[in-house]
Amino acid sequence: xxxxxxxxxxxxxxxxxxxxxxxxxxxxxxxxxxxxxxxxxxxxxxxxxxxxxxxxxxxxxxxxxxxxxxxxxxxxxxxxxxxxxxxxxxxxxxxxxxxxxxxxxxxxxxxxxxxx
Amino acid sequence: xxxxxxxxxxxxxxxxxxxxxxxxxxxxxxxxxxxxxxxxxxxxxxxxxxxxxxxxxxxxxxxxxxxxxxxxxxxxxxxxxxxxxxxxxxxxxxxxxxxxxxxxxxxxxxxxxxxx
Numbered sequence: 637x638x639x640x641x642x643x644x645x646x647x648x649x650x651x652x653x654x655x656x657x658x659x660x661x662x663x664x665x666x667x668x669x670x671x672x673x674x675x676x677x678x679x680x681x682x683x684x685x686x687x688x689x690x691x692x693x694x695x696x697x698x699x700x701x702x703x704x705x706x707x708x709x710x711x712x713x714x715x716x717x718x719x720x721x722x723x724x725x726x727x728x729x730x731x732x733x734x735x736x737x738x739x740x741x742x743x744x745x746x747x748x749x750x751x752x
Numbered sequence: 753x754x755x756x757x758x759x760x761x762x763x764x765x766x767x768x769x770x771x772x773x774x775x776x777x778x779x780x781x782x783x784x785x786x787x788x789x790x791x792x793x794x795x796x797x798x799x800x801x802x803x804x805x806x807x808x809x810x811x812x813x814x815x816x817x818x819x820x821x822x823x824x825x826x827x828x829x830x831x832x833x834x835x836x837x838x839x840x841x842x843x844x845x846x847x848x849x850x851x852x853x854x855x856x857x858x859x860x861x862x863x864x865x866x867x868x
Binding site for chain 1: 785792793794795797800808840842844846848851852853854855856857858859860861862864
């Protein structure tokens with residue numbers, strides 16, 4: 637069975653500072669994918685970044701980077717230079733490849749508030 | 753273009769009403785999904801259509817009836833709902849690549865449903 641854990645229900649950060657949102661996962665499948673989604677109060681789930689289990693380098697997308705530590709089974713999201721518009725719920729999710737479901741399992745989410 | 757559209761944005765209905773939620777994507781994606789999401793919780797999978805065929809039904813009550821008229825459209829027909837069915841209903845689509853762990857879901861803006 638696969639499992640995703642987000643231990644921070646809420647995080648606060650000052651505008652322009654960096655923030656790290658934690659995500660740990662548990663799977664015995666060697667092939668898996670890790671995703672981060674942002675959900676503002678409007679409701680839409682916005683895909684941010686993807687990391688594959690076989691990827692050698694950490695994924696980056698603009699101000700978002702994924703700190704992938706395979707041995708520790710962690711996939712933390714780093715947001716650099718926070719902006720007020722980054723205030724939202726953030727969900728970590730995982731899919732499995734071989735023999736597993738391609739349907740993502742979501743963590744419970746972290747609520748991020750960016751202060752001016 | 754990674755756009756998934758959903759209509760209506762908001763819906764209020766009585767317990768005896770019949771209504772439908774609509775979802776559309778023009779990305780050539782081969783899988784489409786319905787999720788239900790309560791406030792401050794991760795989305796819960798309801799149905800999956802792959803190649804226009806219902807492939808997953810997560811034991812959803814029969815008062816929710818999905819329909820996939822073609823590869824771009826997904827409907828959710830609602831009948832005799834209960835107040836506890838009030839939630840955000842999200843539609844998503846994905847490409848279904850051969851390496852399934854890389855499959856990324858793209859979500860629509862959601863329909864906020866209130867059942868009176």
